[in-house]
Amino acid sequence: MTMLNSAKQQESAEVKSDPYQYSCGYMLHQGFTASTVCGLFLERCKKTPRQVALRYKEGSIWKGVTWEEYCEHAEVFGLGLLQLGLERGDRVAIMSPPRPEWFYIDMAVQGVGGISYGIYLTSSVPQMEYIMVKGGAKFFVAANQEILGKILQVANRLPNLKRIIVMNPRDKSDQTDSRLISFEEVEEIGRKRREREPDLFREMVYRVKADDIAAIMWTTGTTGPPKGAMSGQRTAVSAMFWGDAFPEYVGLNERSVCYLPLEHGYGRAHDAWAPIAIGSTVYITESREKLEEVFTEVQPTHFISIPRTLEKWATQALEDIEQSIWVKRMAYRVAVWIGRRVLPRKWEGKPLPLHWRFLDFLAKQLAFNSILKRFGVSKVKYCVTGGTMVPGRVVSLWHMWGLEIREFYAGAEMSAISIQMGRWPKPGNAGKILPWVEAKLTSEGELITRGPGEFFGYWGDEEATKKAKGDGWIHTGDIVEILEDGNIKIVDRIKEIIITSGGENLSPSVIEDALKTSPYIKEAAVFGDAHKYPVALVEIDLERVTEWAGAHGISDTSFASLIQDVEINRLIEEEVKKGNAQLARVQQVKQFRIAPQELNPGAAGNWVKLQRKRLYEQYHDLIESMYVDEKSRIGAELGEVAQKIRELKDIA
Numbered sequence: 001m002t003m004l005n006s007a008k009q010q011e012s013a014e015v016k017s018d019p020y021q022y023s024c025g026y027m028l029h030q031g032f033t034a035s036t037v038c039g040l041f042l043e044r045c046k047k048t049p050r051q052v053a054l055r056y057k058e059g060s061i062w063k064g065v066t067w068e069e070y071c072e073h074a075e076v077f078g079l080g081l082l083q084l085g086l087e088r089g090d091r092v093a094i095m096s097p098p099r100p101e102w103f104y105i106d107m108a109v110q111g112v113g114g115i116s117y118g119i120y121l122t123s124s125v126p127q128m129e130y131i132m133v134k135g136g137a138k139f140f141v142a143a144n145q146e147i148l149g150k151i152l153q154v155a156n157r158l159p160n161l162k163r164i165i166v167m168n169p170r171d172k173s174d175q176t177d178s179r180l181i182s183f184e185e186v187e188e189i190g191r192k193r194r195e196r197e198p199d200l201f202r203e204m205v206y207r208v209k210a211d212d213i214a215a216i217m218w219t220t221g222t223t224g225p226p227k228g229a230m231s232g233q234r235t236a237v238s239a240m241f242w243g244d245a246f247p248e249y250v251g252l253n254e255r256s257v258c259y260l261p262l263e264h265g266y267g268r269a270h271d272a273w274a275p276i277a278i279g280s281t282v283y284i285t286e287s288r289e290k291l292e293e294v295f296t297e298v299q300p301t302h303f304i305s306i307p308r309t310l311e312k313w314a315t316q317a318l319e320d321i322e323q324s325i326w327v328k329r330m331a332y333r334v335a336v337w338i339g340r341r342v343l344p345r346k347w348e349g350k351p352l353p354l355h356w357r358f359l360d361f362l363a364k365q366l367a368f369n370s371i372l373k374r375f376g377v378s379k380v381k382y383c384v385t386g387g388t389m390v391p392g393r394v395v396s397l398w399h400m401w402g403l404e405i406r407e408f409y410a411g412a413e414m415s416a417i418s419i420q421m422g423r424w425p426k427p428g429n430a431g432k433i434l435p436w437v438e439a440k441l442t443s444e445g446e447l448i449t450r451g452p453g454e455f456f457g458y459w460g461d462e463e464a465t466k467k468a469k470g471d472g473w474i475h476t477g478d479i480v481e482i483l484e485d486g487n488i489k490i491v492d493r494i495k496e497i498i499i500t501s502g503g504e505n506l507s508p509s510v511i512e513d514a515l516k517t518s519p520y521i522k523e524a525a526v527f528g529d530a531h532k533y534p535v536a537l538v539e540i541d542l543e544r545v546t547e548w549a550g551a552h553g554i555s556d557t558s559f560a561s562l563i564q565d566v567e568i569n570r571l572i573e574e575e576v577k578k579g580n581a582q583l584a585r586v587q588q589v590k591q592f593r594i595a596p597q598e599l600n601p602g603a604a605g606n607w608v609k610l611q612r613k614r615l616y617e618q619y620h621d622l623i624e625s626m627y628v629d630e631k632s633r634i635g636a637e638l639g640e641v642a643q644k645i646r647e648l649k650d651i652a
Contacts, residue, residue: 029409033104035210036233037273040240044276045071046576053275056100056284062297065100069106073100076202080190081139081588082204084163086179088113091135091216095119095128095151096143097286098258101167101183103272105141106262107165110214110233117216117228118263122585129154131218131226132161134460139164141183149263152177163406210234216459217265220504228459229412231265238436238453239269239415240277256302259288264597265412266503270304270384271573295376298497302382307390308532309503310383310405314397317371328367335367338401345479346399346424368401377403384408386418386430391530395427407431409490413474415453418488429487439611446494447480448473498528504586506534508612511589514582518575519544526589527623532588535626537619539599540571545571563594591599591626595619 031047034040049068054062064201065073081092092109093114096102102118109116117130128150132140138160142148147170148164155161155177161180163227166172169182194200214236216228217247231239275282280302285294291309317400321332338359345352352360374376383398385409395405408419409430417439422433433439435450454474457465468475477497498506508526511534515524521543528534545568546557554565562568580588599615616623 005016012105032277032523034629035237036110036205036208036212037214037236037240037276038107038205038208038238040110040276041074041107041204042071044279048279051279052281054100054103054282054284057294069380073104074107074111076187076190076547077183078190078204079193079201080113080186081108081114081192082112082190082200084139085647086112086114086138089115089272090139091115091117091137092139093117093119093132093135093137093148094141094263095121095123096141096167097121097567098262098267098284099143099269099286100169100261100284101143101365102262103284106215106268110208111201113204113208113212115213117218118261118268119218120220120261120263122220124584125153127226128448129157131228132158134226135216135218135228136160139163139165141167142171143167145171148172148175150158155179158385164331198256198559207234210237212501213456215268217268219412224507224510227461227464229265229455229484230459231415231599234452235415235455236269236273238451239265240274254278255298256280256282256303257291257294257300258282258284259291260292260304260306263414264503266304266306266386269415277520281290292375296373297376299376299379301379302384303377303380305385306501307385307394307530310385310398311391311394311501313375314394317374318400320374321367325518332367336364336400339365343396343400347426349423350357362496362564364402371401372403382403382406390427391551392427399424409488411474411476413455413468414449414451415455417447417449417476420487429489430593431488432486433488441480441482443612444494445479445481447476447478447488449476450474461482477607485632498526499530500528500534500586501530502531502586506587508534511536511579511583511587513574513632514587515579515589517579517582520548520571520575521579525595525599527612527616531627536576536589536592537595537599537615537623538576538592539595540568540572552605559597563596569594593622593626596622 013118015103016083028380032043034043036313045067049071052064052067053067053070061470071429086109092105092114094102095107095118106116117135117137119128123407132151132154137158140151140161140163142151142164144167150165151164152175155164163181164177164179165181165186166181166217167183172180172182210233212233213230214233215231215256217231218228219228221224256269256270256271258267260271262268271282274280274595283294283298285291292313321329330337342352342360342363344358345356368570369378372380379385380403383403384407385405390407395407398405404424405427406418406420406425407427407430412418414437416434417437418431418433425431434451437449437453439447439449450469452472454469455634458468477493477494478490481491483489496507498508500506506528508528511526512524514527515521515536515538520541521538525537526534527536539565542559542562543587545562547548548561548571549565549568552567554562557560572592576589576592599611
């Protein structure tokens, strides 16, 4: 095995007992002493009680919640849950878009020793029921009537469920279920409990230990039944490392926008937990559809993004330019000419000569600043992205425009593994292994890790836990290459998983099996890594398609003729639709092409898993043609810019 980051035995023991020594030096420097998220939360509320912690929109007005008010809500809600029967280790399920109550409930539940978990808004009723049964939640929190309607469909089949809490009291007005109670009523119950025991919440918080479970992060269920990754308090604290990664960029005047789902570890760590350490203000938006509007109003100083958002915005920006007047188009072309020559120096960390500094300023004034303002990112000091491979052409373009993007690498089983450090890191890698993470490569090139950020296991699934960390190491399933500068690059996956540009983990074999239920589809190969949606190459069952063709008056039944026939393509389209009907929306194949020849002549068994990379290389143009919305002329310009930057990398 190749060791990437190692620690002495003594240091390894210290990592397990004291995550701060390695991952939370910033918090120690700021005087924090607690070893749990809820403990750190109380310390933050005491340090900066009147500082605004959260902002949310009510109508057209941004309302503020101070740390003192945040603490008040968490305390009384937590005590209310205790009074209603919550015991240490009990689970509370939350199904809601990002909103202040999500934050209050998370801190309340952790503070009294419970375990919170979110359920994705896209979950079907059967998926919701599965997670409620598997997670054994005693309390369920519903954001609105639609979600309330879903839980009521299955509530009588959930023996552990004792209370259903609605965030809006009006949502329970026409319901008769005795388990229903409003968020405000729970808080009022908590206030009465506090009158009797004024120090109880604080006492409960400090009974929580680093080895207790803080939250469960459920997978979306697109690669099989949802699995619940247990995030311990130690795990959660190590995810609050942003102050150590960007010490020059943290502080009480920083602003971020919470728009990613809080049920996912990605959003929870950055938007709910990290601000406790760095003291920044989080602006909460419930709808991603209004994201650009929110960013423009808030002008965040940092944000976390999935690759798809960056790609979508870049495409929109280029479309705006192409549709603008001639003068603006020419100004943009001049700015790009300058940007292509400036960017290589930024990547190399070289100072710009005076005349290039002037030209760089000119490019920003001519075009680039207006692009950043268009999406509300002109004040952003850094943007962090990850979750799937990030197209280098997209990062290059944003770097040229002036948005500093840093890529990082993490997973459900490990809170953070690596991140790009330093100003203007060159795209195409996932940065260096974080110093508090032990990492090495197996003989197959798989990256395995361990450290304070590792998960505790899968809830109620010992077999899956053993598979993930049975030998004491977290197996990432990713093949990693070590670059000359010490950065790592994810080059392949051992796991048969596709990760879309939206961050969805999909099992291609599940999709392929659904398509192959058709008598007319012999084989299928699904693709979609780092793209918006999955697509498929379909091999027709020649014998059955020939029979169908003859029965429908198609005389030329040669293979070459059949795959080009309009009626045959319509037949396969209908069969693909039938296959899609068996799948969740994010799994559904949006485009397909009939393969021009047998995909793998003479092969038997699960050959697609072994041959997917070869098939992609062989049919690259055919597969990429299915992404016409992503690979339009605008998208092509992204690649052209990156290519010309590479050509100019040696320009002095």
